Amino acid sequence: MDTLDFSYRLTVSLVGAIARACAKGVPAGWRVRLQAEAPEQAAPGWIWLHAVSVGELLLADGLIGRLRATGQRVHVSTGTPAGLDLLARRLPAWDAGTGRVSGGAFPLDDPAGLEPFLRQAPGAFIALETELWPGLIEALARRGIPRLVVNGRLTEKSLQRGGPWLRRAAGRLTLVAARDPESAEAFRRLGAPVVALGGNLKADLPPPRPLPDHWAALRSAWAGDPVLVAGNTLEGEEELILGVWSTVRTEVPGLRLILAPRQPRRFDAVAAELAAQGLPHRRASRSWPDEDAWRGTGVLLLDTLGDLASAYAEGTLALVAGGWGHPGGHNPLEPVQAGVPTLIGPGFANFADLVPPLREAGRLQVVEAVDLEREVRARLADSPLRPRPAQPLPESLRGALDRTWALIAPHLPPVG
Numbered sequence: 001m002d003t004l005d006f007s008y009r010l011t012v013s014l015v016g017a018i019a020r021a022c023a024k025g026v027p028a029g030w031r032v033r034l035q036a037e038a039p040e041q042a043a044p045g046w047i048w049l050h051a052v053s054v055g056e057l058l059l060a061d062g063l064i065g066r067l068r069a070t071g072q073r074v075h076v077s078t079g080t081p082a083g084l085d086l087l088a089r090r091l092p093a094w095d096a097g098t099g100r101v102s103g104g105a106f107p108l109d110d111p112a113g114l115e116p117f118l119r120q121a122p123g124a125f126i127a128l129e130t131e132l133w134p135g136l137i138e139a140l141a142r143r144g145i146p147r148l149v150v151n152g153r154l155t156e157k158s159l160q161r162g163g164p165w166l167r168r169a170a171g172r173l174t175l176v177a178a179r180d181p182e183s184a185e186a187f188r189r190l191g192a193p194v195v196a197l198g199g200n201l202k203a204d205l206p207p208p209r210p211l212p213d214h215w216a217a218l219r220s221a222w223a224g225d226p227v228l229v230a231g232n233t234l235e236g237e238e239e240l241i242l243g244v245w246s247t248v249r250t251e252v253p254g255l256r257l258i259l260a261p262r263q264p265r266r267f268d269a270v271a272a273e274l275a276a277q278g279l280p281h282r283r284a285s286r287s288w289p290d291e292d293a294w295r296g297t298g299v300l301l302l303d304t305l306g307d308l309a310s311a312y313a314e315g316t317l318a319l320v321a322g323g324w325g326h327p328g329g330h331n332p333l334e335p336v337q338a339g340v341p342t343l344i345g346p347g348f349a350n351f352a353d354l355v356p357p358l359r360e361a362g363r364l365q366v367v368e369a370v371d372l373e374r375e376v377r378a379r380l381a382d383s384p385l386r387p388r389p390a391q392p393l394p395e396s397l398r399g400a401l402d403r404t405w406a407l408i409a410p411h412l413p414p415v416g
């Protein structure tokens with residue numbers, strides 16, 4: 001062990017010891033990781049698939065399906081309370097009664113946290129997007145266990161923040177299947193020895209799961225009305241969207257709104273804002289009323305996890321937020337694939353690989369905040385109440401799952 005590895009191990013060991021000593025007082029995200037448990041009765045050669053939070057877990061569908069279909073045993077880990085909530089709801093479908101897919105929290109990256117997961121070491125470790133934990137990667141490399149990153153995403157900002165520990169971890173990766181050419185180049189500059197272009201797995205996700213049965217009452221009550229679905233809103237964007245909706249509905253009677261904040265910690269604040277404005281609304285996490293009650297409700301606050309992709313199909317027009325007043329944006333593929341006309345803001349840097357081909361194909365429109373009211377009014381006027389049949393995505397966006405699987409399959413352990 002050289003000085004760089006020793007300095008990292010010493011630092012995380014001290015941090016871990018302090019966190020365990022103060023376990024009751026640490027933030028919820030730390031408590032999740034302090035309570036992480038290795039998969040029960042882990043079989044030799046199990047696959048460790050790590051998805052840091054909700055977005056990455058939603059991305060894992062297709063990959064988990066391939067792993068399960070080939071007979072692999074998979075343990076899915078995540079590192080946030082919201083991720084654990086979603087994981088608990090997704091696991092039954094991911095396992096599909098096979099007993100081969102389990103899940104739980106990701107441990108602290110120190111020797112004490114990792115030791116239970118390495119007693120029966122995995123046959124391969126797969127991280128989604130940009131999860132480089134130097135302690136885990138060093139331990140896996142020492143044991144000759146493949147370390148794979150899929151849908152690898154690395155921005156210039158993240159690259160600049162990458163210190164010597166992160167560069168050492170990148171240098172020990174077996175393979176990075178990058179989601180776009182810019183990320184591939186950034187991983188090479190960070191020191192990853194083998195980088196290939198896998199493509200964006202978001203474009204190859206299976207169709208979203210149907211909404212729960214209780215949505216039928218809302219669907220029936222709102223059947224004759226246009227519906228605006230605003231997804232993944234960040235702070236400040238609810239105010240913009242509620243203002244647009246309130247103005248346009250004076251000209252479009254019966255216009256409804258499904259509003260889905262990005263961050264669960266903001267659900268209560270957004271609900272309070274709706275109440276302060278006197279807007280008749282209901283929360284998706286609460287009891288669902290009958291059809292008559294929905295007729296008098298203008299806004300559904302979608303404060304549940306994992307339902308937004310399917311909820312887009314309930315809309316006449318989709319607003320994918322995160323790019324009005326913010327630089328990154330959010331995934332526009334879900335409403336586009338549902339056949340819903342889609343507007344996004346100009347801040348879509350995190351999805352620069354998806355937006356240009358979708359815009360060129362006429363599948364979405366980039367709209368400045370000052371023009372949003374006008375464009376919403378125009379698109380509502382020329383759109384059917386509910387989605388048209390979905391059209392194939394542009395050719396350049398297809399095939400990411402096949403390419404990624406071809407890259408990682410040679411590194412997976414044989415199925416026993």
